[in-house]
Amino acid sequence: MQQWRSESGAMTFDEVSMERSKTFVKALQELKNLRPQLYSAAEYCEKSYLHSEQKQMVLDNLKNYAVRALVNAIDHLGTVAYKLTDLFEQQMLDISTIEMKISSLNERTFTCQAYVDKEGLNQLQMSARTSRHHKHYILPDSVCNDVQNKSHIPADGNVNPIQAKSHSHAPGKSTSKTLSWHLASEVNSASNGSPLTAPCTQDAKAPKVNSEVFHLLVAEEPAPSLPLSSHLRASSGNVTFDMTSDKFGSMDPLGASKPSTSKTFGTHSKLEIYRPHSRSKSMLSTFFTKNKTFKTRKVSVP
Amino acid sequence: MARAGGMTNAVNVGIAVQADWENREFIANISLNIRRLFDFLLQFEATTKGKLAALNEKLDVLEHRLQVLEVQVSSVTTNPSVFN
Numbered sequence: 001m002q003q004w005r006s007e008s009g010a011m012t013f014d015e016v017s018m019e020r021s022k023t024f025v026k027a028l029q030e031l032k033n034l035r036p037q038l039y040s041a042a043e044y045c046e047k048s049y050l051h052s053e054q055k056q057m058v059l060d061n062l063k064n065y066a067v068r069a070l071v072n073a074i075d076h077l078g079t080v081a082y083k084l085t086d087l088f089e090q091q092m093l094d095i096s097t098i099e100m101k102i103s104s105l106n107e108r109t110f111t112c113q114a115y116v117d118k119e120g121l122n123q124l125q126m127s128a129r130t131s132r133h134h135k136h137y138i139l140p141d142s143v144c145n146d147v148q149n150k151s152h153i154p155a156d157g158n159v160n161p162i163q164a165k166s167h168s169h170a171p172g173k174s175t176s177k178t179l180s181w182h183l184a185s186e187v188n189s190a191s192n193g194s195p196l197t198a199p200c201t202q203d204a205k206a207p208k209v210n211s212e213v214f215h216l217l218v219a220e221e222p223a224p225s226l227p228l229s230s231h232l233r234a235s236s237g238n239v240t241f242d243m244t245s246d247k248f249g250s251m252d253p254l255g256a257s258k259p260s261t262s263k264t265f266g267t268h269s270k271l272e273i274y275r276p277h278s279r280s281k282s283m284l285s286t287f288f289t290k291n292k293t294f295k296t297r298k299v300s301v302p
Numbered sequence: 303m304a305r306a307g308g309m310t311n312a313v314n315v316g317i318a319v320q321a322d323w324e325n326r327e328f329i330a331n332i333s334l335n336i337r338r339l340f341d342f343l344l345q346f347e348a349t350t351k352g353k354l355a356a357l358n359e360k361l362d363v364l365e366h367r368l369q370v371l372e373v374q375v376s377s378v379t380t381n382p383s384v385f386n
Contacts, residue, residue, distance in 0.1 A: 063328055070332065074339055081346055088353055095360050102367050109374050 020090065024083035031076040038069055 045062045052058050 059325075066332055070335060070339075074335075077339065077343070084350065088350070088357070091357060092353075095357065095364065099360070099364055102364055102371065105371055106367065109371065 017090065020083075020087055024080070024087050027076065027079045027083050031073075031080050034069075034073050034076055038073070041065060041069065 045058065045065065049055055049058045049062070
């Protein structure tokens with residue numbers, strides 16, 4: 001095989017394989033041609049032994065020819081076997097090379113498929129991540145800044161427990177405020193003089209309206225009126241009822257015109273949080289559409 | 303004379319027998335070698351058949367793998383948007 005490659009160095013791989021197959025075919029043809037030659041030689045020897053007088057010489061010649069013919073046949077057969085084996089080994093080598101190439105292609109396809117599957121999985125995971133919802137309601141920064149400007153921390157020591165809870169949060173967290181914080185801020189803003197201002201109001205006119213209402217309330221009722229915080233404290237049970245019973249009646253413009261007595265207070269007097277109609281929806285109402293009942297909710301005094 | 307003739311006949315018979323034995327030996331050797339050649343041919347045929355069968359099986363496997371690869375590549379070429 002190496003001799004073939006050295007002799008035909010300029011030949012291509014296909015040409016070398018063609019040459020190899022040609023030699024095999026030639027050797028096989030020669031082996032096939034041996035059969036009629038041996039048949040003709042056997043007939044000639046038989047005729048000459050029968051018709052010739054020197055039978056011993058014919059016999060000796062026949063023996064020599066038989067030996068040489070047998071050696072020749074074995075030689076041809078060996079050549080054919082060698083050529084066939086060489087051809088078979090070359091074919092096996094080619095097939096193993098092709099198998100390696102196919103395996104590499106397979107590996108490439110598997111790699112590509114794995115990559116595609118991974119990318120698809122990542123995309124699905126990303127889409128799954130985007131659909132998550134946060135536990136707390138988070139307000140945007142602009143709204144929270146407005147709330148911070150409007151809300152004021154009371155100077156006195158009487159701090160609403162709700163406020164205490166809210167202020168326990170880190171002051172630096174301006175980006176996200178919890179619901180409890182907004183509730184506390186709303187209450188705080190109410191106690192400071194704008195009783196019904198929401199923590200974050202989208203309508204700029206609402207605070208003005210609230211102040212006007214407050215003044216109206218003050219003008220209608222000559223009796224001094226306590227701030228809303230006191231009422232809330234009463235609702236929480238921190239202040240005695242006797243002190244605030246009269247004031248309750250004075251602060252209720254929509255309710256009974258007469259000042260309420262302790263009797264009515266004892267019989268489940270209720271504190272109504274007044275909200276003017278002209279006032280726009282508070283931030284809380286925008287988030288809690290169901291809390292319309294909260295507006296008119298009546299705080300029962302224990 | 304008769305005895306000499308008899309002796310020559312015995313010698314000739316002896317020679318003939320010897321020659322016959324030689325011929326038979328020669329024929330036996332030839333036939334033995336032909337039988338060995340025949341056995342070699344049978345063995346060669348069996349091994350070649352086995353090797354060709356293995357080669358055929360390998361070729362079938364490679365053909366199937368190539369068909370699978372061809373289908374995969376054709377699917378990719380027909381639907382490139384899936385992989386974009």
